Structure formats: structure tokens, C-alpha cells
Amino acid sequence: GAGVSQSPSNKVTEKGKDVELRCDPISGHTALYWYRQSLGQGLEFLIYFQGNSAPDKSGLPSDRFSAERTGGSVSTLTIQRTQQEDSAVYLCASSLAWDQPQHFGDGTRLSIL
């Protein structure tokens, strides 16, 4: 079956603009996660969804970051008023349940000019 799909694969935008990143998890996976991968910070957890609820948003770096999940499937990570420090690869992962191995997408490489 299909793996985790993320779009776009690359996004270049100007500082101050809003961006939306999309994640299509593996069908049937109830748990969904967003991570950020940057040179300075490595891989950082951002947010976890169980179904459409986000019981753990502790990794979101500021209130400019938000995420939602609809229909227990697709998730969107939104960054408002982007800053240069937001430049990173944003990875989405999904799993059958919270205690099952996470499967990752190829990521969205975000570059803020």
C-alpha cells in the first residue's frame, strides 16, 4: 500500500508569508505526528494527533505554528508570518496506534527567503 505522502516536496517563500504543509498518512493509521529536521536542532517533535484530536502540542515552537487533522486522515501544518528560522525539513509520520512504529514521509523542505 501507499506510504505517508507529503506535499509539496519543496516550498520556497518570502519571510512574512503564511505556508501550509500537507500530510496524507497511511490508510488506517490513527496516530499522526509532525517533526521538524534542521541542521542546528536535529529532529524535533512538533505535535501528535490521535484521530482528529491533538493531545500533545508541546513541540510547536510558537503560536505562529498550528496544525489540524480532519476525517482522521489528512493533516495540515500551518506556519503564519514565516521567519527565516522556520527553514527546515518538516516530516510527517503515522502509526497504527501510539505504541506502534512510526512510518515517515519524505518531508517538505521549506526555505524562507
Next chain:
Amino acid sequence: AQSVTQLGSHVSVSEGALVLLRCNYSSSVPPYLFWYVQYPNQGLQLLLKYTTGATLVKGINGFEAEFKKSETSFHLTKPSAHMSDAAEYFCAVNLPGAGSYQLTFGKGTKLSVIP
């Protein structure tokens, strides 16, 4: 809180030589442990995992890892390196129990294979 330390940000081996990538963890309870591999411009692929039971875990592509509680280690090995093994490898940990779904990653080790 848990943490992961990967010794060596860059490891080079000759083709056919032993691969050894080191991972040590810190955790208040016995953790679940994972190794992921990342090829350029791709996401992370699960190589192997340890949850409970046998401490020697075999994964894909000929890799294996051994959980050593006394040493708080989970080193990754492969007897004979192949050119296709060149990639970045991440050790990760999470804690069993309700609410412990975050993966905490090490900084990664980039493996180069010399022909």
C-alpha cells in the same frame, strides 16, 4: 525525560568492513529503542526496533542491534558494509506507557562507505 547520544557524527568504513554505529540512551524506565535510516532527500525508514523480549534484534538490510541495559546502549552493527549503506542513521527512543508517543532522536551518524 529521555535522551539519546550517538557517538560520532560521521563514520567511514571500507566496503566489506564491519559497520558499528553507537547509541547510548538515558531513560527513567526501560525504553523502546529504534534505529532509522535516512537517504538523501528522503524520509526516515525504520531499520529495527526493540520493545521487549530478545535483546538482539535483527532488522532489514542485514543490520542488527543489541539492547544492553547495563550499558544503556543500543549499538547498530552490520558484518559487511555495502556501498548502498551510505546514509544517515538515527537512533531514537520513546517510553512505554500511556502518553509516551514522542520519539526522541539522537543527532544522527552519517555513514560513508569507501570502495
